[in-house]
Amino acid sequence: MKKREMLQFVVEDMEFGGNSYGYVENKKVEVKGGIKGQVVKALVKRVKKDKVEAKLMEVVEPSSLEKAGVCKHYGQCGGCSMLSVPYEDQIKIKENQLISLFKEENINGFEFLGVEKSPNWHEYRNKMEYTFGDEEKNGPLTLGLHKKGRAYDIITVDDCFLVDEDYRKILRTTVEYFQKTNLPYYKTMMHTGYLRNLVVRKGINTGEILINLVTSSQENFDLSEYKNVMLSLDLESEIVGILHTINDSLADAVKCDELRVLYGRDHFYEKLFDLKFKISPFSFFQTNTKGAEKLYSIVREFIGEKKDKVIFDLYSGTGTIGQVLSKEAQKVIGIELIEEAVEAANENAKLNNITNCTFIAGDVGEKVKTLKERPDIIVLDPPRPGIHKDALKDIIRFNAQQIIYVSCNPKTLVRDLAELEKAGYKVLKVKGMDMFPNTPHVECVVKIEKK
Known part of the structure; x- marks a missing residue:
């Protein structure tokens, strides 16, 4: 087996993030894309000791999973990778992938609540x-x-x-x-x-x-x-x-x-919900509005009725989570690196007559050191790379009784959760939210408590 060689194999399984794999001559071949059960042709890019990295070139035979109707661009454009798979089966695939990621990091003993469906799996993007x-x-x-x-x-x-x-x-x-x-x-x-x-x-x-x-x-x-x-x-x-x-x-x-x-x-x-948000051309806002309402409902459910608590909303973006939680808290303090997002968050808080939310511009790792308040609950919603190790140490030092971690990248989520468990926290509940139907991505909410 050598570089530029064309291989044909059956896709054995799919991994989180959009990769799949099969075997040729008992050697694992990894490709980007692919659906379990497809027969594919792939061009070898790199040969390693334990595996081969290849580029998927052609689907020779479809998978028995592919029973859903598709648009005329499917297979040509890079927007969707699972549109041909019925939505129920997409959810099962994502549930299995989440469970595998947690097992790989030896995080166990929690209640897995499955993956919540998006209210719409077509025509959902805003x-x-x-x-x-x-x-x-x-x-x-x-x-x-x-x-x-x-x-x-x-x-x-x-x-x-x-x-x-x-x-x-x-x-x-x-x-x-x-x-x-x-x-x-x-x-x-x-x-x-x-x-x-x-x-x-x-x-x-x-x-x-x-x-x-x-x-x-x-x-x-x-x-x-x-x-x-x-x-x-x-x-x-x-x-x-x-x-x-x-x-x-x-x-x-x-x-x-x-x-x-x-x-x-x-x-x-x-x-x-009952909150209004002003969105500028370059503001971040969840791309699935109806899905976002479900996502934030999960966060609110995990926090429960705790109206006297101080909540830190770290990586707060335009402050949507913090404002949704404001009714459940005595005070919400949000920290976000992007100044424009913080300005929008404070403006939207005024628009909604919310007086117990404060949003601060700056690096989370630096700003958490300057806060005098101590949080009862920390909500984390970091970007795809997860939380920087130094910022995670500072977050742990707050000794908050409860942490709610919202993640758009379960791979970095489980890495950070492993560190939190080493620091004396325990993962109690995990629930996925399918914000991105027909793609390999899924959002995840985790409830963590101090042992």
Whole structure:
């Protein structure tokens, strides 16, 4: 077995995060993607002592698990990897993967409450970030998502199941409009071109839509007609703002050098439970609104009726968890590194007439050292890399009776939980929340108490 060799094998199982594996000549072969039971072809990238790393090239035979209807882009675009699997089976797969991760870290003796389903497993996303490009070199302009396994090829995903018909209409109309203008799309390697991204955000509970066209400054194009075309669309929801973001960053990411308002507001509103949140074009907000309500209900359920307690909301983002928990606490103190998110959190607290929440900008590891209050409960909701080891030590020193850990990456979650157990804590309850149907990802909430 050598590099660049093509292998064919049956996918034996799937691991958390989107990888799967099979065996060839009794050697484990790992690929990105793949569904248990598929017969696949894969190109060897690296041969190691204990395993082979390969790139999945073709599905020769589908899995017996693949019984669900799919959109026309499935298998081509990199957005979904499990759309063909019925939702009940997706949940079972994620439950088994979570249990395996906890076993690998020898974390046991807790109550596993399974994985809660998303209220919607189609059309659940409230934000889509599309990229301008082409599907093949010098082909017609496209607007959508990257082709699976391709760095530059973009496929127009106008039949995507992750979003509702409003998104699909905005996408179709935008790409058709700009195809007629012959404006060049931005080429990231050459740093030339004009059209970069289209970001569409929607308040699922409020019905407000924010459209953000992202371009470079390399053309001076009048977008008045485009604005009018968008406003003429027959949509279920209401467009409350159309924005033009100038982005001359060399990075292949949506950044803002200048923001121009073409129509309406530079923000929209969304509701969670009875709370209202003002969301700017670049604010973080959970991409599954209905799922977020379920997620925060799990957190609230794990905390219970403890209205006299001080809660620390660490990695608080725009303060959604802290504000949802404010009715259950005497005081909530949130810490978040990104200043814009903290400003939004404090503004939203005022919007909701919440007076017992304070949000502080700064690094969690540094700021926790300066707090005079001592928490009864700590809520942790860190980014995908988990909690820095120094910050975790400071969190442990608070000696809080209870910790609720919310994680979007169970791999780093179990690593951090192992350290917390060494420090005298015990994992009591674990519950998954499927915020990302049809993908390999899952959110997880863990209740931890001091022994």
